[in-house]
Amino acid sequence: MFQNELLKWYENKARKLSFREKKDAYSIWISEIMAQQTRIEAMLKYYNRFIEQLPDMKALAACPDEKLNKLWQGLGYYSRAKNLKKCAIICMEKYDGKLPETKEELMKLPGIGPYTAGAIASIAYDQRVSAVDGNVIRVFSRLYGMEEEIDSRTKKNIEKLVQDSLPEKEFISDYNQALMELGALICIPKNPRCISCPVKENCVAYRKGIQGNLPVLKKKKERKVEEKQFYIYVYKNKIHLKKRENKGLLANLYGFDEERVPCVKEIELKEHTHIFSHIQWNMKGTMLFVEQKTDHFYSIDEIEEKYAIPSAFVPFYTQVKQIIERELV
Numbered sequence: 214m215f216q217n218e219l220l221k222w223y224e225n226k227a228r229k230l231s232f233r234e235k236k237d238a239y240s241i242w243i244s245e246i247m248a249q250q251t252r253i254e255a256m257l258k259y260y261n262r263f264i265e266q267l268p269d270m271k272a273l274a275a276c277p278d279e280k281l282n283k284l285w286q287g288l289g290y291y292s293r294a295k296n297l298k299k300c301a302i303i304c305m306e307k308y309d310g311k312l313p314e315t316k317e318e319l320m321k322l323p324g325i326g327p328y329t330a331g332a333i334a335s336i337a338y339d340q341r342v343s344a345v346d347g348n349v350i351r352v353f354s355r356l357y358g359m360e361e362e363i364d365s366r367t368k369k370n371i372e373k374l375v376q377d378s379l380p381e382k383e384f385i386s387d388y389n390q391a392l393m394e395l396g397a398l399i400c401i402p403k404n405p406r407c408i409s410c411p412v413k414e415n416c417v418a419y420r421k422g423i424q425g426n427l428p429v430l431k432k433k434k435e436r437k438v439e440e441k442q443f444y445i446y447v448y449k450n451k452i453h454l455k456k457r458e459n460k461g462l463l464a465n466l467y468g469f470d471e472e473r474v475p476c477v478k479e480i481e482l483k484e485h486t487h488i489f490s491h492i493q494w495n496m497k498g499t500m501l502f503v504e505q506k507t508d509h510f511y512s513i514d515e516i517e518e519k520y521a522i523p524s525a526f527v528p529f530y531t532q533v534k535q536i537i538e539r540e541l542v
Contacts, residue, residue, distance in 0.1 A: 219395065222391065223387055236336065238337035240264065243263060244260055246329065259285075269310070271305060274305045281297075293324060296324025300323045300324060314334065330342075331389070336390060340382075341381075342385075344392075346393065350368065354418075354428035355419070355424050356418070359428065362431060395410070436489075436491055436492055437493070443496065443526070444498075446474070446501050447501065447503070449506075453511075462489060477503070478501075482498035482499065494525060496525070500533050513537065
């Protein structure tokens with residue numbers, strides 16, 4: 214079997230990451246949630262900032278929503294930050310400020326699915342359970358030469374193969390991380406680096422020369438396209454922010470208005486497109502200079518210190534900020 218070779222490779226080649234070295238459940242949990250849609254290298258600066266400000270469960274549970282969103286800014290998927298706080302509150306009330314140790318109990322918490330639960334339970338608590346993410350699915354589909362489409366049935370088959378491959382408890386933390394690391398560094402989606410793979414001799418896809426064709430993924434549904442027009446009101450050197458409704462995309466976050474008001478001057482901003490999971494916004498923006506100041510106008514310093522601007526709006530905010538700094542300050 215391939216486990217010994219994989220573990221030797223991991224011992225010598227694994228990236229040195231603080232949340233791995235600590236074996237602290239809180240740190241591992243935060244890092245796993247952040248890494249769900251972000252590469253580790255890009256995620257680290259956000260992780261370090263977050264842990265510095267919210268070093269433990271108590272601090273996270275008590276964190277004001279605005280501060281939490283600001284700390285999460287740049288990572289997207291703000292519902293994940295919301296679930297982190299919900300989870301922290303439950304852990305403070307029910308688990309003495311700690312994450313539970315079993316995969317089953319972890320999966321009962323908000324925002325923690327089978328993979329994240331398995332990662333926390335195995336890495337932090339040495340529980341002999343699997344942690345199957347996209348990386349691990351890709352590794353095992355190639356190892357076993359699985360040429361069928363990855364659907365719920367084949368995922369279950371892969372989960373069983375992973376579970377059956379688990380080593381003794383003393384090696385489980387390193388083993389699960391090694392599988393993830395192999396998928397992230399070597400067994401990558403396109404042009405896998407098979408020459409450097411420690412388990413290539415055991416890989417059916419490598420022997421057949423079909424590794425570039427696997428896994429066979431379902432075709433994604435076409436995204437719905439929406440045309441959006443936003444208005445960015447400016448009074449002197451302050452920008453108007455509007456808190457969005459508590460449902461739908463970017464719920465409860467700050468953005469710009471979609472209704473126009475009279476102005477003394479307007480500037481058309483450069484258009485851009487923002488892609489969400491299932492929706493594409495084709496966005497137009499207009500900067501409107503107004504004569505009267507109402508509520509919710511903020512200076513650039515206030516915005517950058519306190520308010521999270523979702524990435525969908527950042528291109529407009531950046532353009533407006535540059536115009537203000539060039540013409541008004």
